[in-house]
Amino acid sequence: MLLKILIALAVLLAGFCIYAATRPNTFRYTRSLAIDATPETLFPYINDVHKFQEWNPFVKDDPNNRITYSGPDAGLAAACDWSGGKSGEGSMTIVESNPAELVRYRMDFRKPFAATHTAEFTLKPENGKTVVSWSLSGDNNFIGKAMSVFIDCDKMCGDQFLKGLANLKALVEKPGGHPRP
Secondary structure, eight states: OHHHHHHHHHHHHHHHHHHHHTSOSEEEEEEEEEESSOHHHHHHHHHBHHHHTTTOHHHHTOTTOEEEEESOSBSTTOEEEEEETTTEEEEEEEEEEETTTEEEEEEEEEESSOEEEEEEEEEEEETTEEEEEEEEEEEOOHHHHHHHHHSOHHHHHHHHHHHHHHHHHHHHHSTTSOOOO
16 A cells, blocks of 8 residues: 555656646746836946845845845946845846946845846837836756746746836836936
């Protein structure tokens, strides 16, 4: 009887591993929001690692998060490390910065899982506003594939991205806030 249970468990585990292995090798999660501000007004809040923390939902949701900065405040090589209870541990470094258009970060996650991904922010003027898009992309290793069987990572990240973009919108659109240039 025990042998039959062990064989059944082994078959289930093998089936799960085979199914997880068929999941996509890469991922890209993107959310966008139109904000009533120019790209020039929004750009510093994305390109400056200090200002980014003013609206970053991952920081705001983790009161134990500690952040340290290195390199310049903004632009290429600007970086910060984070360590927190809910947010894990890692670093982000600006690897591309095109004024009022694009900021690309290399995201190096250390805890709870080691991974390197790319976060990208694009700014596109549209109908008198700016559409800000926040994306995260990378390779999906086996652990990521297995997790995606149980967790909707697109929804989980996407919800946080929308929360952050709403924080940014509230910050730059607030009365008496930052005037449009």
